[in-house]
Amino acid sequence: MTERIGSRKGPKEKGARKVIKEGDFVLIDLTGTVRETDETFDTTDEERAKKAGIYREGTTYEPRLVVVGDGWVLKGIDRRLVGLEVNKSYRIVLKPEEAFGPRDPKKIEVVPYRMLRAEGVTPRPGLSVRYKGREAVVRSISGGRVQLDYNPPLAGRVLVYDLSIRRVLRDPKEKIAALIHRWLPSVDTKAFTIRIRGDKV
Structure with a gap:
């Protein structure tokens, strides 16, 4: 809407x-x-x-x-x-x-607390962690087990x-300057001159 x-x-x-x-x-x-x-x-x-x-x-x-x-x-x-x-x-x-996207129950995993500690992670609810090469959020901890949610946080x-x-x-020059600023925000685009010759900048 x-x-x-x-x-x-x-x-x-x-x-x-x-x-x-x-x-x-x-x-x-x-x-x-x-x-x-x-x-x-x-x-x-x-x-x-x-x-x-x-x-x-x-x-x-x-x-x-x-x-x-x-x-x-x-x-x-x-x-x-x-x-x-x-x-x-x-x-x-x-x-x-x-x-x-919608939340996918298949992207929720329960792992032993000790396995996360072995990775150097001290889990707590709400903490974002990286486990086995994947990003996850700790949803709960109970009885030595940790629930990890691999869904995007806003799923x-x-x-x-x-x-x-x-x-x-x-203006083509203005577009190029804006692109440079987007990818390199620390660069002062006013400090140099943009020239366009054919398909070259």
Whole structure:
């Protein structure tokens, strides 16, 4: 489900495209929460990240670059970006099938506590561990046995994304600079000149 929840004033450019199309380079602000608990698990807002306890030192909090249709975001969001309008805000609700998938009981395993200790791990409920080359979350400990859950942490959850479409990048040089910034955020793209000659940059 996609619901428009507001709009913001943005620069009006002659000939500017107002509707997102597949292949567009767009900058979006977003915040993702779990519907059942209202827990924030992802955001481009630094203050929101700090309040939610998910702030990461060294992370740049700013509108996120997405190439629509290229799988840079969850498939449920990627598909719904097409047709949205620039400078407007939306709420997108994703069912588990559109996000991290349903919970799979076959991905839950019970192992002896001593085997984890032999791996140098002191398990406790909620701890993320790596066991036999796989990432898991400790769900419970009882009678010397530990329940490990190999499902993605957000599997089976209904997710709510509040997002705002900030800009569509049209200029090829601007797109290249944005790509460099996405993959190398510490690089100051204003410190060098981008030249395009044919199919070479």
